Every structure is written in structure tokens, then in C-alpha cells.
Amino acid sequence: MQVPLEVKFKDGPNPPWVEDLVRRRVAKLEKFCDHITRCRVAIERPNEFPDTGSPYRVLIDLTVPPGHEVVVDREPREGGPKRELRTVLIDAFEAAERQLKELVERQRGEVKTHVEPLKPGHTPTEGEAIEPPAGW
Numbered sequence: 001m002q003v004p005l006e007v008k009f010k011d012g013p014n015p016p017w018v019e020d021l022v023r024r025r026v027a028k029l030e031k032f033c034d035h036i037t038r039c040r041v042a043i044e045r046p047n048e049f050p051d052t053g054s055p056y057r058v059l060i061d062l063t064v065p066p067g068h069e070v071v072v073d074r075e076p077r078e079g080g081p082k083r084e085l086r087t088v089l090i091d092a093f094e095a096a097e098r099q100l101k102e103l104v105e106r107q108r109g110e111v112k113t114h115v116e117p118l119k120p121g122h123t124p125t126e127g128e129a130i131e132p133p134a135g136w
Contacts, residue, residue: 003038010044018043018085025093029062032097033104038063044086046076056085058092068103072096 007022020040030036042059055076062070074092083091 006038006040008040008042010042017047018089021086021089025030025089029093029097029100033064033100036062036064036100045091056083056088060092060096062096062100064100064103068107069105070096070099072099 005023005026008020009018026039026041029039030117037060040059040061042057042061044057046057054109057076058069058072060072061072064070072092072095074088074095
């Protein structure tokens with residue numbers, strides 16, 4: 001990574017295991033995309049849902065050249081089971097990994113494209129795929 005990893009905590013404790021987990025997950029992301037230029041992770045604990053739901057918000061912001069950005073925002077949810085910070089972090093990094101893989105596939109041209117069937121009266125041009133009519 002060209003710019004050092006930024007991890008920011010707001011309105012909550014800063015246990016040492018959190019930064020270690022974030023660093024390991026960022027290293028895993030760099031295995032999928034070795035040209036990440038910036039990674040910022042913000043963790044906050046707003047007091048919106050003190051009794052139920054996840055009390056944590058995690059924001060991951062990755063920059064990948066040429067000018068692409070991958071952003072994951074995991075907001076606190078009201079209701080449901082309480083989610084520990086570790087679970088919210090892992091969920092956010094898994095979402096970032098999926099988005100990053102999709103971006104790398106698009107950059108490499110590995111995304112499948114669907115060929116549209118010919119319209120009646122259309123003459124294919126050179127290099128254009130010819131798709132048989134449905135039911136053939």
C-alpha cells in the first residue's frame with residue numbers, strides 16, 4: 001500500500017486486538033489486489049441503540065487506481081441480536097473483499113458479457129457474434 005493504513009476510533013474503547021485484526025484483514029485484501037493505494041478504517045460507537053442491535057459502526061474506504069474507490073459502511077442496527085465489534089469488523093471486511101474482487105475482475109476484463117440476439121433484418125458486422133434464435 002502506498003499510504004499507511006489509517007485506523008480511527010471514535011466514542012469507544014480502543015482494544016489492541018482491533019488494530020491487529022484490521023491489519024490482518026487489510027493484508028488479506030492486498031492478496032486480491034496488490035495495488036491498493038489507501039485504506040482507511042473508522043470505528044465508532046454511537047449511542048443510538050444502547051440496549052438492542054449492534055452498537056458499532058464500521059466504515060472501510062479503499063482507493064484503487066485508476067481512481068476507483070471501494071466503500072463499505074456497516075451501520076448500527078436496531079433490534080436483532082447484539083453483535084460484537086469483532087463480528088461487525090469481519091462482516092465489513094468480507095463485504096470489502098467481495099467488492100474488491102468484483103473491481104479487480106472488471107479491471108482485468110474477466111467479467112462475462114452477454115451477447116444480445118440479432119434483431120430481425122440486422123446484418124452482423126465483422127467480429128460481431130451471431131446468436132441463433134431462441135429455441136434452436
